[in-house]
Amino acid sequence: xxxxxxxxxxxxxxxxxxxxxxxxxxxxxxxxxxxxxxxxxxxxxxxxxxxxxxxxxxxxxxxxxxxxxxxxxxxxxxxxxxxxxxxxxxxxxxxxxxxxxxxxxxxxxxxxxxxxxxxxxxxxxxxxxxxxxxxxxxxxxxxxxxxxxxxxxxxxxx
Amino acid sequence: xxxxxxxxxxxxxxxxxxxxxxxxxxxxxxxxxxxxxxxxxxxxxxxxxxxxxxxxxxxxxxxxxxxxxxxxxxxxxxxxxxxxxxxxxxxxxxxxxxxxxxxxxxxxxxxxxxxxxxxxxxxxxxxxxxxxxxxxxxxxxxxxxxxxxxxxxxxxxx
Numbered sequence: 095x096x097x098x099x100x101x102x103x104x105x106x107x108x109x110x111x112x113x114x115x116x117x118x119x120x121x122x123x124x125x126x127x128x129x130x131x132x133x134x135x136x137x138x139x140x141x142x143x144x145x146x147x148x149x150x151x152x153x154x155x156x157x158x159x160x161x162x163x164x165x166x167x168x169x170x171x172x173x174x175x176x177x178x179x180x181x182x183x184x185x186x187x188x189x190x191x192x193x194x195x196x197x198x199x200x201x202x203x204x205x206x207x208x209x210x211x212x213x214x215x216x217x218x219x220x221x222x223x224x225x226x227x228x229x230x231x232x233x234x235x236x237x238x239x240x241x242x243x244x245x246x247x248x249x250x251x252x
Numbered sequence: 253x254x255x256x257x258x259x260x261x262x263x264x265x266x267x268x269x270x271x272x273x274x275x276x277x278x279x280x281x282x283x284x285x286x287x288x289x290x291x292x293x294x295x296x297x298x299x300x301x302x303x304x305x306x307x308x309x310x311x312x313x314x315x316x317x318x319x320x321x322x323x324x325x326x327x328x329x330x331x332x333x334x335x336x337x338x339x340x341x342x343x344x345x346x347x348x349x350x351x352x353x354x355x356x357x358x359x360x361x362x363x364x365x366x367x368x369x370x371x372x373x374x375x376x377x378x379x380x381x382x383x384x385x386x387x388x389x390x391x392x393x394x395x396x397x398x399x400x401x402x403x404x405x406x407x408x409x410x
Binding site for chain 2: 097098099100101102103104105131132134135136137138139140142161162163165167169175177182184187188189190191192193194196198200213215216217218219
């Protein structure tokens with residue numbers, strides 16, 4: 095019996111592999127894929143993806159958001175959570191949360207031999223910006239002069 | 253190795269059994285319990301609970317929200333999703349979403365013999381109100397004249 099809205103089987107949602115990162119960051123995350131559960135259900139105030147991260151790949155470059163809380167919950171496999179204070183292994187059933195405006199960047203890295211699957215959740219705020227604190231990552235997301243775009247740290251375009 | 257913030261093991265968070273419902277609704281949901289993951293992680297823009305619903309119990313009375321999107325993801329066991337258009341069974345790995353302002357009330361019911369565990373997610377909006385469309389449920393949540401309170405449908409207090 096197949097589900098219908100407002101219910102949803104995540105497996106019925108297309109897994110999309112896409113990233114707005116320029117190289118060399120693009121290759122560090124791809125072919126990570128996302129099933130956009132919130133969009134599929136008509137939600138506009140929260141974003142919810144079920145993401146599959148292949149072995150060796152990163153969820154994103156290490157970053158923090160100005161106006162959006164973020165939450166991740168590991169459903170299968172395991173990932174390494176890397177923040178400014180070090181690394182922790184998150185296995186299935188574990189979670190993590192990143193308050194808007196807390197200036198400690200985070201990313202997930204799959205150092206295992208199997209796919210990792212997790213839910214990622216956030217509120218949606220068009221004023222949101224993301225900063226990337228690692229010195230070797232020259233990125234900024236959604237500055238006021240370049241809405242919806244990834245720029246260099248100094249605000250200039252790629 | 254125990255996790256520390258921004259990571260969290262949900263099992264380390266106290267499971268709280270509490271409801272603002274008056275009888276006879278209180279007994280229909282209790283002793284449902286919630287681990288407040290979002291609060292534990294310092295999140296203020298999204299709310300995230302890991303909820304355990306015992307056999308025979310309801311997640312809430314059937315309701316809808318004016319300003320908050322809601323999302324549920326079943327982690328273990330199974331629940332019946334009941335809306336104005338009927339019932340569907342959600343098993344572990346299935347989800348459902350309820351856009352703010354969509355006037356189709358919903359609730360989860362555990363008709364199985366085992367506990368069901370699910371994540372429930374929403375944005376947070378102090379203007380939010382909840383309406384309860386079932387004729388036998390005389391409730392309204394957070395009307396402007398009674399902030400943070402459950403009243404009767406006509407707005408009078410319990």
